[in-house]
Amino acid sequence: MSFAELWESLLPVGRDASSGYRRYSWTPPDLVCRDWFTAAAAARGLRTECDRNGNLWAWWPVPGPGPVPGSGPGPFPAGAIVTGSHLDSVPDGGAFDGPLGIISALAAIDLLRDRGFVPARPIAVAAFTEEEGARFGVACLGSRLATGAIEPDTARDLRDGGGVSLGDAMTGAGLDPADLGPDDDRLAGLAAYVELHIEQGSALAGLDAPVGIAEGIWPHGRWQLEFTGRADHAGTTRIADRRDPMLPYAAAVLAAREAAAGRGGLATFGKVIAEPGGANAICSAVRAWLDARAPGETALGRIVDDVSAAAQAAALDQQVGFSLRRESFSPAVSFDSGLRDRIAVVLAAAAGPVPVLPTGAGHDAGVLAARVPTAMLFVRNPSGVSHSPAEHAEPADCEAGVEALAAVLADLAGS
Ligand code: GLV
Ligand code: MN
Ligand code: MN
Secondary structure (H helix, E strand, O other), X not given: OOHHHXXXXXXXXXXXXXXXXXXXXXXXXXXXXXXXHHHHHHOOOOEEEEOOOOOEEEEEOOOOXXXXXXXXXXXXXXXXXXXXXXXXXXXXXXXXXXXXXXXXXXXXXXXXXXXXXXXXXXXXXXXXXXXXXXXXXXXXXXXXXXXXXXXHHHHHOOEOOOOOEHHHHHHHOOOOHHHOOOOXXXXXXXXEEEEEEEOOOOHHHHHOOOEEEEEEEOOEEEXXXXXXXXXXXXXXXXXXXXXXOHHHHHHHHHHHHHHHHHHOOEEEEEEEEEEOOOOXXXXXXXXXEEEEEOOOHHHHHHHHHHHHHHHHHHHHHOOOEEEEEEEEEEOOEEOOHHHHXXXXXXXXXXXXXXXXXXXXXXXXXXXXXXXXXXXXXXXXXXXXXXXXXXXXXXXXXXXXXXXXXXXXXXXXXXX
16 A cells, blocks of 8 residues: 555544644544554554554564564563554644654555665554644653553542543543553663654755654643632623633733744743633633643753743732643653664765754654653645644655555664
């Protein structure tokens, strides 16, 4: 099956006809994506196993005797090379963020096989669960659990917008949430993880390059702000009598823009819930989520402090309660320089020098980097738009990405 056929086969899953993708973890569209992954792997003779945290791994073992992961208890093979990404999406996401890395991985395996490549090390394609944190609030949840970056008890009790816990959602999908937790033996067997991803910016377009290599990821996180006021009538409550939580929230939004601009970072309120949400009533509460990112942790901390201080002051002024809680945090990541340089040499030999770029976007590769030599390839995104249905990469650039990934896998798994 060609890249285009694989791509087409996943395209309808979880797509809202009028907008983008809504593939939230452990919901029906996500379960269809997971079945699609298992079937696409099986069509290539790859055995898929689901790890204790709900991440899927499709294995291409080395020929001959040796442990085949997922075929029963026993040690994981040493020195495995892993590639992959995620299948879940943000609300109204694009088709590429996540799936491009998985489809490119499968297509790269097809290419290697067509060329008669025989791996000297096992290769796996991984699909990490809840990378976007769109349902349970913590991004890269599957890789965080595997690396021990989040406590299993905390993860089990994360709730979606409807109050369903991660534990219950996993139970509903036939998994046992009691198994959640660090996957040290598995991680110890991995020699490298290389994730291919659509670029979530337009640097490659500016450089006229179809493929790039990641240098590192900005530190970033999510904070939940809660403003509690007093519900009342919009048409009769005098200005002086109001305790309106919308006002300090508005102050926080403006402070976020100013703090980000002043400190060289980015800050976004992309999700807000006004309770109870009547058009003719003052809200009783406003809950909002701040996403903040910066080139360094000091600047990031200052942005969050600035927003918090502005929100606190405005809340006091309006006699509104205010609290701020960190929901998730990802420290700065600098990808393994040895692996990055090796990949740069491989790609330069195949197609000429490849740019190396930093990014403000988070990835499972960034979480795994704490435990495994990790690298990322980016595929050009002409407009740079991402987390939107308008996200796009040209087919020729996707093919260039598959070629690049195949060259990297051949190099890493060939000896
Ligand atoms: C994931 O795509 C993120 O950067 O939030
Ligand atoms: Mn994303
Ligand atoms: Mn992604």
